[in-house]
Structure formats: C-alpha cells, structure tokens
Amino acid sequence: xxxxxxxxxxxxxxxxxxxxxxxxxxxxxxxxxxxxxxxxxxxxxxxxxxxxxxxxxxxxxxxxxxxxxxxxxxxxxxxxxxxxxxxxxxxxxxxxxxxxxxxxxxxxxxxxxxxxxxxxxxxxxxxxxxxxxxxxxxxxxxxxxxxxxxxxxxxxxxxxxxxxxxxxxxxxxxxxxxxxxxxxxxxxxxxxxxxxxxxxxxxxxxxxxxxxxxxxxxxxxxxxxxxxxxxxxxxxxxxxxxxxxxxxxxxxxxxxxxxxxxxxxxxxxxxxxxxxxxxxxxxxxxxxxxxxxxxxxxxxxxxxxxxxxxxxxxxxxxxxxxxxxxxxxxxxxxxxxxxxxxxxxxxxxxxxxxxxxxxxxxxxxxxxxxxxxxxxxxxxxxxxxxxxxxxxxxxxxxxxxxxxxxxxxxxxxxxxxxxxxxxxxxxxxxxxxxxxxxxxxxxxxxxxxxxxxxxxxxxxxxxxxxxxxxxxxxxxxxxxxxxxxxxxxxxxxxxxxxxxxxxxxxxxxxxxxxxxxxxxxxxxxxxxxxxxxxxxxxxxxxxxxxxxxxxxxxxxxxxxxxxxxxxxxxxxxxxxxxxxxxxxxxxxxxxxxxxxxxxxxxxxxxxxxxxxxxxxxxxxxxxxxxxxxxxxxxxxxxxxxxxxxxxxxxxxxxxxxxxxxxxxxxxxxxxxxxxxxxxxx
Numbered sequence: 068x069x070x071x072x073x074x075x076x077x078x079x080x081x082x083x084x085x086x087x088x089x090x091x092x093x094x095x096x097x098x099x100x101x102x103x104x105x106x107x108x109x110x111x112x113x114x115x116x117x118x119x120x121x122x123x124x125x126x127x128x129x130x131x132x133x134x135x136x137x138x139x140x141x142x143x144x145x146x147x148x149x150x151x152x153x154x155x156x157x158x159x160x161x162x163x164x165x166x167x168x169x170x171x172x173x174x175x176x177x178x179x180x181x182x183x184x185x186x187x188x189x190x191x192x193x194x195x196x197x198x199x200x201x202x203x204x205x206x207x208x209x210x211x212x213x214x215x216x217x218x219x220x221x222x223x224x225x226x227x228x229x230x231x232x233x234x235x236x237x238x239x240x241x242x243x244x245x246x247x248x249x250x251x252x253x254x255x256x257x258x259x260x261x262x263x264x265x266x267x268x269x270x271x272x273x274x275x276x277x278x279x280x281x282x283x284x285x286x287x288x289x290x291x292x293x294x295x296x297x298x299x300x301x302x303x304x305x306x307x308x309x310x311x312x313x314x315x316x317x318x319x320x321x322x323x324x325x326x327x328x329x330x331x332x333x334x335x336x337x338x339x340x341x342x343x344x345x346x347x348x349x350x351x352x353x354x355x356x357x358x359x360x361x362x363x364x365x366x367x368x369x370x371x372x373x374x375x376x377x378x379x380x381x382x383x384x385x386x387x388x389x390x391x392x393x394x395x396x397x398x399x400x401x402x403x404x405x406x407x408x409x410x411x412x413x414x415x416x417x418x419x420x421x422x423x424x425x426x427x428x429x430x431x432x433x434x435x436x437x438x439x440x441x442x443x444x445x446x447x448x449x450x451x452x453x454x455x456x457x458x459x460x461x462x463x464x465x466x467x468x469x470x471x472x473x474x475x476x477x478x479x480x481x482x483x484x485x486x487x488x489x490x491x492x493x494x495x496x497x498x499x500x501x502x503x504x505x506x507x508x509x510x511x512x513x514x515x516x517x518x519x520x521x522x523x524x525x526x527x528x529x530x531x532x533x534x535x536x537x538x539x540x541x542x543x544x545x546x547x548x549x550x551x552x553x554x555x556x557x558x559x560x561x562x563x564x565x566x567x568x569x570x571x572x573x574x575x576x577x578x579x580x581x582x583x584x585x586x587x588x589x590x591x592x593x594x595x596x597x598x599x600x601x602x603x604x605x606x607x608x609x610x611x612x613x614x615x616x617x618x619x620x621x622x623x624x625x626x627x628x629x630x631x632x633x634x635x636x637x638x639x640x641x642x643x644x645x646x647x648x649x650x651x652x653x654x655x656x657x658x659x660x661x662x663x664x665x666x667x668x669x670x671x672x673x674x675x676x677x678x679x680x681x682x683x684x685x686x687x688x689x690x691x692x693x694x695x696x697x698x699x700x701x702x703x704x705x706x707x708x709x710x711x712x713x714x715x716x717x718x719x720x721x722x723x724x725x726x727x728x729x730x731x732x733x734x735x736x737x738x739x740x741x742x743x744x745x746x747x748x
Contacts, residue, residue: 081126109730152372185349188268189244200228219282238298242292306362346384356381389417408428439470480495480500574650577597579644603641672705708726
C-alpha cells in the first residue's frame with residue numbers, strides 16, 4: 068500500500084482495535100475471536116513498521132517500542148496516594164461505620180449508602196491522562212513520591228492509551244495492577260523450567276513485573292489492571308461511587324464487575340459472606356472487600372487522617388487456614404537425584420479445592436517447623452494456589468512422637484544419599500537410579516526438548532521396569548514391532564510413536580541440549596549456549612572460562628556443563644545420540660544443512676522479538692539450514708532483520724541503518740519459496 072492508503076488503514080485499525088478492546092475488557096462482550104484480534108494487531112504493526120511515522124501514541128503497538136530504561140524516575144503525586152485502614156472482623160467494621168455515621172451527625176448507621184467492591188491483591192498505581200492520552204503512570208511508593216512506570220503500564224493490553232469521550236485537560240485515575248491466577252501459574256512453570264526462583268504469589272509476580280527495567284519483559288507477563296477511583300470526580304459531574312465506576316467504564320477503562328450497594332450492616336455482611344467464598348473462583352486474587360461511602364459530596368465531610376480516608380475501609384479476609392493430620396511423609400527422587408519430602412495429608416478443602424499433599428522442600432524446612440508424621444498441622448495455600456504447611460498444633464501432639472529425618476538412602480535404589488556443600492537437598496548419587504532415569508526420560512521426551520508425543524509416564528515406567536530403556540539414547544532403538552507387542556499399545560499406536568521418535572532426530576540443537584538435562588541448564592540457557600558454540604563438539608571442547616563468558620551463563624552454569632561432559636557415561640550417551648542421527652549442530656557444517664537458497668545463502672541475519680509460529684531458536688536454525696549466518700546484534704554488515712512481536716532496539720537500529728526488515732509472515736513466505744515446508748523442523 069502507498070502512504071496515504073496505509074495511513075487510512077492504520078487509523079481504521081486503531082479505531083477498531085480500541086472498540087474491540089473496550090468490548091472485551093470492559094463490557095465482557097467480545098465480538099472477535101482472539102486470533103482475529105491478533106491478526107488486526109499484526110496488520111497494524113506491519114503498517115507501522117513500513118511507515119514508522121504512522122506509529123501514534125495511542126497505537127496498541129506503541130507500548131512495546133523503545134529501549135529498556137536504566138532506572139525509574141521519581142514522580143511526586145499531585146495528590147497523595149493514601150492507604151486504607153483495615154477492619155479485621157465485623158466488630159471493627161461496625162465501629163468504623165458508627166464513627167462515620169457520627170461524623171455525618173446521624174444517630175443510626177442504617178440508611179447510609181456504602182459501595183462494597185472486592186479488594187484486589189495487587190499494586191496500586193496512578194494514571195494521568197492529558198487530553199485523553201495516557202501521559203504518565205506511577206506506583207504509590209510512600210504515598211507522596213512514586214516511581215514512573217509509564218513504559219511498563221503501556222504494555223498492559225486491557226488499558227486504553229486513549230480515553231473514549233473524556234473531556235480535555237488532566238484526568239487522574241487510580242487502580243490496581245495484578246496478575247491472573249492462570250498467568251501466574253504459567254509464569255512460575257516457565258521460571259521453574261528455566262531453573263529461576265519462583266514467585267511466592269500473584270501479587271509479588273505483578274509487582275516484580277511492573278518494576279522491570281526492561282518493559283519487553285513486562286509485556287510478556289500479561290498483567291491486568293482494574294481502575295476504581297477518579298481524582299476530583301465531582302468536577303466531571305460524578306456524584307457517587309457507583310456513578311464513578313460507570314464513568315470509568317464509559318471512558319473505556321476496565322473495572323471490576325462485582326460490587327454491591329448496601330444500606331445497612333446486614334447487607335454488608337451478606338456481601339462479605341458471599342465474596343468470602345466466591346473469591347476462590349475469581350480470575351485474580353482478592354484478599355478482602357473495600358467499603359466506600361457512596362455519596363462523594365459526603366466524603367469531604369468525613370475527611371482524612373494523615374494516612375487514610377475516613378470514608379473508606381478495607382475489610383481483610385483472614386487467611387484461610389485449616390487443620391489437617393499428616394498421615395505420612397513420602398520421598399520422591401527427581402532427575403537430578405534430589406530427594407524431596409512431601410506430606411500426605413488427610414483431605415482438606417482449601418481455597419475451593421481438595422488438598423491432600425504439601426511439599427516440605429528439604430530437611431532444613433522440616434527441622435525449622437518441627438514437622439512429624441502424625442502431627443496435626445495448619446495448612447493454607449500460598450497465594451491461594453500452592454499448598455503449604457504453616458505450623459504444627461503442638462497442643463495435640465502425642466507423647467510418642469519423634470522428629471522426622473529424611474532417610475539417608477535413596478528410597479528407590481538404596482544408594483547412600485549425599486548432601487553437597489552449600490546445598491539444602493539430599494541427593495541420590497546413583498546415575499542409574501530407576502527414579503532418576505524415569506524423570507530424566509520424561510524430561511527428554513517433553514515438548515521443550517525432543518517433543519516425542521505419545522511417550523508418557525506410564526509407558527516410560529513400563530519400558531524402564533523391563534530394562535528396555537536404560538538411558539535416553541535407547542529410545543532410538545525402539546522398534547514398531549517391540550512397541551506393538553506391549554500391553555495396550557497396538558500396531559497403529561506403535562507406528563505413530565516410532566514416527567514421532569524418528570521426527571525428533573531433527574529437533575533444533577538448542578532443544579537437544581536442553582533435553583540432556585544438564586543441571587542448571589534450562590530452555591533459555593540451552594538456547595544461549597547453543598547459539599554461541601553452534602555445535603556439540605565446540606561445546607564439549609570449551610573451557611569453563613569460555614562458557615562463563617556467554618551471556619546468561621556465568622560460573623555456576625559453566626561448572627555444571629563442564630561436570631556433565633567430564634562424566635564418561637554422559638559422553639557415551641551423547642555419542643550414542645549422535646550415532647542415532649540426533650542433530651548436534653546449529654547447521655554450520657554440511658551434515659546439518661538440508662538445503663541452501665539464494666535468498667538466505669551468505670546473508671547475515673538478526674532475529675528480534677517474539678515469533679508466533681516457532682521459537683526464535685527454531686527460526687534461526689531454519690535460516691542457518693538455508694545457508695544464512697546468524698548475528699546477535701545489528702550493524703552495517705547486517706543483511707536482514709526478521710522482527711516478531713515486541714522487537715525492541717534491534718528493530719529501531721535496523722531502520723536507522725536502512726537494513727531491510729521482514730515481519731514473520733514475510734520470513735515464512737520466503738522459506739516456502741525456498742522449498743522449506745513450514746512445520747518441517
């Protein structure tokens with residue numbers, strides 16, 4: 068399209084995307100499927116990349132452009148952001164309502180209108196819009212001074228960058244940034260896979276995500292925001308909290324849909340009881356209910372203390388804790404040999420689900436809480452998600468109780484367990500331990516690794532128990548005849564599985580490296596190492612210093628890699644995988660290059676941003692297989708940049724240097740033209 072046509076289409080897309088975002092996030096009445104909305108985003112993105120001058124401040128793509136920042140600028144709030152006083156029970160809540168009624172010269176607390184809203188367990192923020200456009204976003208901080216998190220807040224998909232129908236001038240709104248339970252669980256799964264520390268709860272995850280110096284990281288965290296306050300609301304004709312929430316929604320801002328207008332303590336208590344159980348099914352964590360005087364004009368009568376308004380209070384739900392008896396403590400063995408104790412509990416209902424098990428982590432944790440088999444313990448869900456034992460009810464402990472000690476032998480193979488210096492975990496040192504072997508194989512065949520669909524836990528257990536699988540490389544010796552003779556397998560399933568095993572030989576080198584299960588090397592680290600050394604031989608020959616110099620590696624990971632390849636058994640396993648035909652290179656030698664193409668041959672390419680059809684490592688592997696060279700940064704020598712979503716500084720530098728840029732669609736089209744069948748990795 069020419070510039071004028073592109074400009075008209077971009078404006079149309081921005082208008083439609085804003086309308087659909089409002090329908091989805093504010094009205095809960097989407098008209099488009101997610102993939103249709105994403106297709107419109109990509110179309111607008113491609114126009115803005117072709118004509119950067121068409122990128123406007125209210126574009127949904129504007130939130131993820133630019134360089135990561137070096138620090139957070141301090142922001143002095145035009146109006147202090149006060150916190151709320153807490154009421155921890157109905158007596159304290161009644162006392163608050165009585166004080167408010169007295170301040171309004173009322174003899175009875177009944178008849179006063181209060182709005183009850185679920186209290187989101189997140190991070191308070193202030194947003195300032197100027198003439199309808201988002202100007203700044205800041206954290207609460209100490210109430211007077213916060214931190215400028217504008218770039219990060221702009222990445223929140225549900226937040227409009229331009230208000231709908233709002234008057235000109237400065238408008239300040241406030242709300243809470245949070246993370247959905249589902250997104251929190253997915254984030255922790257990814258961090259566990261990368262062997263990074265887990266977030267304790269969704270609030271910590273949201274706070275950590277909002278305070279990332281790199282806003283591209285924030286964009287990937289899928290934060291949510293709910294607004295509940297307009298500064299000086301009366302000047303916009305708003306007379307009540309109920310009208311205030313309606314006005315926020317009319318401007319296109321997301322608010323919570325659950326609220327109640329109550330006129331006496333009984334109605335308030337009914338809402339607290341209702342939400343006390345309903346909160347467990349809510350998509351985001353709520354830790355209480357906020358009670359606000361509905362009439363905004365009366366709020367001035369009540370005023371504020373130095374710290375909190377007198378017209379609002381937060382009723383905090385007590386943490387749901389229940390007693391349960393420890394029936395047993397079981398020890399599981401992971402693929403690295405770690406012996407992990409888990410308490411087996413009498414079933415107990417917590418946060419809407421039945422809990423029967425809780426991890427005890429290690430001996431130090433057991434000793435710290437003095438946990439014993441037969442104890443009655445108090446259990447809760449950390450972040451309303453992860454079962455955790457809080458403490459022992461010592462008042463009911465029997466006289467014959469004895470401290471629990473994790474067995475100093477592996478419960479599976481009987482090897483003497485060891486505890487390495489500066490480690491909390493006991494480990495089974497036997498690399499042939501059946502439990503370690505099973506976990507190792509499950510990791511090897513998993514989707515981020517060799518992606519062998521059809522080889523599940525039960526089949527692996529059967530094959531290891533029968534002595535058929537003694538290591539990952541043995542998978543490539545399985546035949547359709549052997550598998551077809553197993554119970555409940557059948558010839559058709561056996562043929563399908565052997566096909567998946569054969570296809571896994573072409574998995575990208577980073578996936579193969581991840582599959583080896585080297586301690587401290589997760590998916591991302593494996594990709595970084597693979598892209599740096601390019602082949603298994605170069606990696607094996609690398610010194611600890613060479614390894615530690617790779618971005619994202621360091622001395623601990625370098626030591627783990629060197630330890631792995633210094634083990635003769637591991638070297639034999641790698642050789643066996645090589646002989647089976649598993650890919651051992653990023654494609655720089657002739658054996659791994661499937662074909663070349665004039666489009667790619669000799670080109671120095673850089674990939675940036677997130678791709679939807681494949682990982683970046685897989686895309687780089689494809690380009691290399693077509694004869695390209697991959698670089699980590701953009702320079703005048705760069706031939707081509709492929710930009711996915713949230714491309715960042717590499718994309719901007721390519722534009723400034725005049726380096727050709729392809730979007731993902733163009734990359735896939737050129738691959739197809741070169742003869743590559745998409746999905747053929």
